[in-house]
Amino acid sequence: MDFTPTSSQMYSLHLQIYYKTKMGESIAVIGSTEELGRWREIKVHLHWTEGHIWVLDRPIMTNKPYFQYKYVLLDEGKLVKWESGVDRIADLRILPETFSAGPKFKSYPSTYSPLMQDIKSVPQGQSSPVYYASNSP
Numbered sequence: 001m002d003f004t005p006t007s008s009q010m011y012s013l014h015l016q017i018y019y020k021t022k023m024g025e026s027i028a029v030i031g032s033t034e035e036l037g038r039w040r041e042i043k044v045h046l047h048w049t050e051g052h053i054w055v056l057d058r059p060i061m062t063n064k065p066y067f068q069y070k071y072v073l074l075d076e077g078k079l080v081k082w083e084s085g086v087d088r089i090a091d092l093r094i095l096p097e098t099f100s101a102g103p104k105f106k107s108y109p110s111t112y113s114p115l116m117q118d119i120k121s122v123p124q125g126q127s128s129p130v131y132y133a134s135n136s137p
Contacts, residue, residue, distance in 0.1 A: 011092050012059040015044075017071055020052045024076050027054040031069030031087075035062050042072065042079065065092040 019027055029044040030037050037043040046054035068087040073080050 009063065009065065011062050011065060013062060013090070013092075014056060014059050015046065016053060016055045017046070018051070018053055019071075019073075021048070021073070025080075026074045026077075028072050028074055028079075029069055030072055031067055033062055033064045033067045035060050035064075036067065036069055042074070045074075066090065 015029060017027060021027065026048070027046045028042045029046065030039060030042055032039060035043065044056065044060060046056055049055055066089075068089050070083040070087055072082050
């Protein structure tokens, strides 16, 4: 059963992470929502860009303002490693539409995640807030 709260608000989530992979490896995301595979299935694959930045091809649309997730490492499409440590927690309800948390963003319970350094929204005028979770090398 999914106990993740829902909202009438739709969120567009853009994820980005810096990670140096080897040939044949890739990065994906798995998490607590249906869009993120409910911890059972890898549905969200990131793609490599210059500078070893892994990004989504398209944003994840969700009405779940609060969810947990982790990055995972794939080798030739097979899961080989989960991100270590506690699950990442995204609580989009606490973020105003224009927000830049920088290093002040904290994962629950008050532990800083060095892999999630910036969360910000796109310029106003969008139909719904767009939040970016990213890290920089």
